[in-house]
Amino acid sequence: xxxxxxxxxxxxxxxxxxxxxxxxxxxxxxxxxxxxxxxxxxxxxxxxxxxxxxxxxxxxxxxxxxxxxxxxxxxxxxxxxxxxxxxxxxxxxxxxxxxxxxxxxxxxxxxxxxxxxxxxxxxxxxxxxxxxxxxxxxxxxxxxxxxxxxxxxxxxxxxxxxxxxxxxxxxxxxxxxxxxxxxxxxxxxxxxxxxxxxxxxxxxxxxxxxxxxxxxxxxxxxxxxxxxxxxxxxxxxxxxxxxxxxxxxxxxxxxxxxxxxxxxxxxxxxxxxxxxxxxxxxxxxxxxxxxxxxxxxxxxxxxxxxxxxxxxxxxxxxxxxxxxxxxxxxxxxxxxxxxxxxxxxxxxxxxxxxxxxxxxxxxxxxxxxxxxxxxxxxxxxxxxxxxxxxxxxxxxxxxxxxxxxxxxxxx
Amino acid sequence: xxxxxxxxxxxxxxxxxxxxxxxxxxxxxxxxxxxxxxxxxxxxxxxxxxxxxxxxxxxxxxxxxxxxxxxxxxxxxxxxxxxxxxxxxxxxxxxxxxxxxxxxxxxxxxxxxxxxxxxxxxxxxxxxxxxxxxxxxxxxxxxxxxxxxxxxxxxxxxxxxxxxxxxxxxxxxxxxxxxxxxxxxxxxxxxxxxxxxxxxxxxxxxxxxxxxxxxxxxxxxxxxxxxxxxxxxxxxxxxxxxxxxxxxxxxxxxxxxxxxxxxxxxxxxxxxxxxxxxxxxxxxxxxxxxxxxxxxxxxxxxxxxxxxxxxxxxxxxxxxxxxxxxxxxxxxxxxxxxxxxxxxxxxxxxxxxxxxxxxxxxxxxxxxxxxxxxxxxxxxxxxxxxxxxxxxxxxxxxxxxxxxxxxxxxx
Numbered sequence: 001x002x003x004x005x006x007x008x009x010x011x012x013x014x015x016x017x018x019x020x021x022x023x024x025x026x027x028x029x030x031x032x033x034x035x036x037x038x039x040x041x042x043x044x045x046x047x048x049x050x051x052x053x054x055x056x057x058x059x060x061x062x063x064x065x066x067x068x069x070x071x072x073x074x075x076x077x078x079x080x081x082x083x084x085x086x087x088x089x090x091x092x093x094x095x096x097x098x099x100x101x102x103x104x105x106x107x108x109x110x111x112x113x114x115x116x117x118x119x120x121x122x123x124x125x126x127x128x129x130x131x132x133x134x135x136x137x138x139x140x141x142x143x144x145x146x147x148x149x150x151x152x153x154x155x156x157x158x159x160x161x162x163x164x165x166x167x168x169x170x171x172x173x174x175x176x177x178x179x180x181x182x183x184x185x186x187x188x189x190x191x192x193x194x195x196x197x198x199x200x201x202x203x204x205x206x207x208x209x210x211x212x213x214x215x216x217x218x219x220x221x222x223x224x225x226x227x228x229x230x231x232x233x234x235x236x237x238x239x240x241x242x243x244x245x246x247x248x249x250x251x252x253x254x255x256x257x258x259x260x261x262x263x264x265x266x267x268x269x270x271x272x273x274x275x276x277x278x279x280x281x282x283x284x285x286x287x288x289x290x291x292x293x294x295x296x297x298x299x300x301x302x303x304x305x306x307x308x309x310x311x312x313x314x315x316x317x318x319x320x321x322x323x324x325x326x327x328x329x330x331x332x333x334x335x336x337x338x339x340x341x342x343x344x345x346x347x348x349x350x351x352x353x354x355x356x357x358x359x360x361x362x363x364x365x366x367x368x369x370x371x372x373x374x375x376x377x378x379x380x381x382x383x384x385x386x387x388x389x390x391x392x393x394x395x396x397x398x399x400x401x402x403x404x405x406x407x408x409x410x411x
Numbered sequence: 412x413x414x415x416x417x418x419x420x421x422x423x424x425x426x427x428x429x430x431x432x433x434x435x436x437x438x439x440x441x442x443x444x445x446x447x448x449x450x451x452x453x454x455x456x457x458x459x460x461x462x463x464x465x466x467x468x469x470x471x472x473x474x475x476x477x478x479x480x481x482x483x484x485x486x487x488x489x490x491x492x493x494x495x496x497x498x499x500x501x502x503x504x505x506x507x508x509x510x511x512x513x514x515x516x517x518x519x520x521x522x523x524x525x526x527x528x529x530x531x532x533x534x535x536x537x538x539x540x541x542x543x544x545x546x547x548x549x550x551x552x553x554x555x556x557x558x559x560x561x562x563x564x565x566x567x568x569x570x571x572x573x574x575x576x577x578x579x580x581x582x583x584x585x586x587x588x589x590x591x592x593x594x595x596x597x598x599x600x601x602x603x604x605x606x607x608x609x610x611x612x613x614x615x616x617x618x619x620x621x622x623x624x625x626x627x628x629x630x631x632x633x634x635x636x637x638x639x640x641x642x643x644x645x646x647x648x649x650x651x652x653x654x655x656x657x658x659x660x661x662x663x664x665x666x667x668x669x670x671x672x673x674x675x676x677x678x679x680x681x682x683x684x685x686x687x688x689x690x691x692x693x694x695x696x697x698x699x700x701x702x703x704x705x706x707x708x709x710x711x712x713x714x715x716x717x718x719x720x721x722x723x724x725x726x727x728x729x730x731x732x733x734x735x736x737x738x739x740x741x742x743x744x745x746x747x748x749x750x751x752x753x754x755x756x757x758x759x760x761x762x763x764x765x766x767x768x769x770x771x772x773x774x775x776x777x778x779x780x781x782x783x784x785x786x787x788x789x790x791x792x793x794x795x796x797x798x799x800x801x802x803x804x805x806x807x808x809x810x811x812x813x814x815x816x817x818x819x820x821x822x
Contacts, residue, residue, distance in 0.1 A: 072579070078587060165713060172482060176490070184712075205814065207819045297711045309719060
C-alpha cells in the first residue's frame with residue numbers, strides 16, 4: 001500500500017473499541033505502512049487537523065496490551081455527521097486536504113450506523129471526484145444493531161457485563177429468602193433493539209436461576225399484562241428480578257419511560273421532560289397497583305465502559321476486525337465495512353468478511369421475532385446459542401494501585 | 412473446644428462476607444471441631460431451626476475456593492432484631508434450645524452494628540443465666556462504619572468496585588473532549604457515613620485525573636455552593652464527574668434526595684415519598700440553574716455485590732476475621748467482636764484483635780472531619796493512605812459459561 005493510513009473512532013464507545021485500533025495498527029505495520037495515524041475526536045477532530053502518530057503509543061508490546069484493556073475511545077470520539085455534499089462540499093474537500101497533507105491513502109473508521117454513513121459519503125465522494133483514497137468501516141456498537149454482520153464487536157463485552165452483574169444482583173436480591181418479598185427492575189440500554197436486554201438471559205446457569213422476565217423493545221409493552229405477570233410471580237416466589245429495556249413502548253408508540261402516573265408525559269421535579277427511568281417508573285407502578293415494594297437498578301454507562309470484565313472473544317474479534325480492514329485496503333477495496341461471519345458447525349468460529357457500506361449505513365437490525373418467547377417475557381434457546389459464545393474468555397486487567405491501568409493519550 | 416459451632420450472616424451482604432464463613436470453617440476444623448453448622452437466614456432462620464452442615468459444601472478445597480468468590484450471603488441473611496429480653500424471654504430461650512439440640516457451644520455472627528447488638532444481647536443473657544455458650548461477632552459492612560476496628564471486611568471490595576468503575580466512567584465521560592460539556596453525577600451508597608463516597612478519590616492515579624468533586628454526608632450540603640462549584644468547573648473543563656453520597660443533607664437536616672424542585676418533599680409520579688436519587692435531583696438542579704446538561708449514575712446494589720472485582724486483601728482479611736473468631740472461642744471468650752488492627756510502620760500490615768461488644772453495638776463511625784478538605788469537596792491525602800492498601804490484589808473468579816461460577820446452597 002502506498003502512503004500512510006489513519007484510524008478514527010466515532011459514536012458511543014464500547015469496552016473493546018480500542019482493540020480495533022490495535023488491530024489496524026498491528027496489520028498496517030506488518031504490511032510495511034510507514035505511519036499509522038489516529039484521528040483525535042473522529043472526523044470532527046480530523047477536520048481541524050487533530051491527528052496523532054500511533055507509534056508514540058503502540059510501538060512497544062506494553063502499549064498494545066494496555067490499549068486492549070483501555071475503556072472508552074482511546075482516540076476520543078465524536079457524534080458528528082458530515083453535511084449534505086451538495087450544500088457543503090468544502091467539508092469534503094477539507095477531509096481530502098488533510099489526508100493529502102499526511103499522505104494518507106486509507107481511512108479506517110470504527111463506529112455504528114451513523115459512522116458507516118460517514119464512510120459511505122466519503123467513499124462515494126472520492127469515486128465521483130476520481131480521488132483514489134479508500135475508506136473502510138469497522139463495526140462497533142454495544143447495541144449489536146448493525147445489519148449483515150453476524151454480531152458487532154462491543155456487544156459480547158456488554159453482554160458479559162450484564163450477565164455477570166445480573167447474576168450477582170439476583171443473588172443479592174434473594175438474600176432474605178422467604179422472609180421478604182423483593183422485586184427488582186433492572187433497566188438495560190437499547191432504545192430500539194433489545195440485544196442488550198436479551199443478554200439478561202445469559203445470567204442463568206447451574207449456579208443461578210436467572211431473571212424472572214425479560215422485556216424487549218421489539219414487542220409492544222402492555223402495562224396490565226406486566227402487572228399480571230408480576231402478581232403471578234409474587235404469588236409463588238419472594239425474590240423477583242425483571243430485566244427491562246429502556247426502550248419499551250406501549251402499543252401507541254409512547255415510551256414507558258415517558259409516562260407519569262396518570263399516563264401523561266413525565267417530567268422531573270423541575271419540569272424537564274424525562275426520557276429515562278422506565279425501571280423506576282415500573283417499580284412505582286408495581287407499588288401503586290399491587291402493594292408490593294419494588295426498586296430499580298440501571299446499568300447505565302457501566303455496560304459500555306466496563307473493560308475490567310470484557311470478553312476475550314470480543315477483544316480478539318474487535319482486533320481481528322481492525323486487521324481485516326487493513327487487508328481490505330491492501331486489496332484497494334473502498335466503501336466497504338468489515339463484517340463478522342459465523343463458521344458452520346457446532347463449535348463457534350468467527351471469520352471476517354466485507355460488505356458494501358450502502359447496505360449497512362443507517363440500517364438497524366433488531367432481535368428476530370422468533371427469538372422472543374410467545375408470552376413476550378423472555379428469549380428462546382436460539383438466542384442463547386447465538387450469544388453465549390460471544391461472552392467467553394477473559395483478558396484480565398493490568399492492575400496498579402489496586403485498580404486497572406489504562407493507556408492515556410498525551411494530546 | 413467442646414461441642415459444635417455455628418456461623419450466621421446478618422444484615423446487607425458484602426462481596427466478601429462469605430470469606431468469613433470460610434475462615435470460621437477452616438479454623439474450627441483445624442481445631443478439631445466436629446460439626447460446623449451454618450444458620451440459614453441468620454438468627455431469624457435459626458429461631459425456626461434452619462440449620463445446615465457446612466461439611467456438605469466446604470469439605471473439599473473446591474467448595475472453599477468457590478465460596479470465597481460467591482457474592483451475597485451464602486447462608487442467607489436477615490434484618491431481624493431480637494426483642495427486649497424482659498418482654499420476650501421465650502425467643503432467647505429458643506435460641507439456647509436450638510443450640511443445645513445441635514450441641515453448639517459457640518455462635519459466630521457476621522454483621523454490622525445491628526447484628527453486633529444481637530451478639531451483645533445473647534452473650535449478656537447467657538452470662539446472666541449462667542449458660543456457658545459463647546457468642547463472638549465478626550465485623551462486615553461495606554459502609555465501614557463500625558467503631559474500634561481500623562476498617563471493616565467488605566469495605567475494601569466495595570471501594571475497589573467504586574474506584575474501578577469510576578475510572579472507567581471518567582474515561583467514558585471525556586470521550587467527546589472539548590466538543591461537548593458532559594456533567595455526570597455519580598451517586599454512592601452510605602446514608603450516614605461517607606466512607607464509600609470517599610473511595611471515589613481512589614480512581615485518581617497516573618492514568619486517570621480522578622473525579623472533580625466529592626460530597627460526603629459528614630458535611631452539610633449547600634445547594635448554592637454546589638452550583639457555584641459546578642459553574643466554576645464548567646468554565647475550565649468540559650468533562651466533569653462528581654461523586655455524591657446518597658446521604659447528603661442540607662443544614663436543616665433534610666436529605667437532598669427528599670427535595671423536589673420547590674424545596675418540598677419529593678414524591679414519585681404516583682405520589683410515593685422518594686428517598687433515593689439525590690444524583691438525579693442534582694443533575695436536574697444543574698440543568699435548571701446553569702443550563703448545562705447533566706445526568707446521573709447510581710452504583711446501587713452493584714457496589715456491595717460485585718464479587719467479580721473483589722479486593723484480595725479484603726477477602727483475606729474477612730477470612731482471617733473468621734479464623735480469629737474461632738481462636739477467641741477456643742480461649743472461651745464471649746461477648747466480643749473481632750477487630751482489624753493496622754500494624755505500625757510504612758508498609759501495610761493487618762492484625763486482628765478482640766473488643767468488648769458493648770462498645771461497638773449500635774455505634775457508628777464517620778469519616779474524620781480532618782480528612783475532608785476545607786472546601787468540603789474532597790478528601791485529603793490521609794484518606795488515601797488509609798484506604799489504598801485495602802483495595803490491593805485480586806482473586807479472579809472461576810468462569811464457566813463466560814460468567815463467574817458461584818457456590819449454591821441446596822436448602
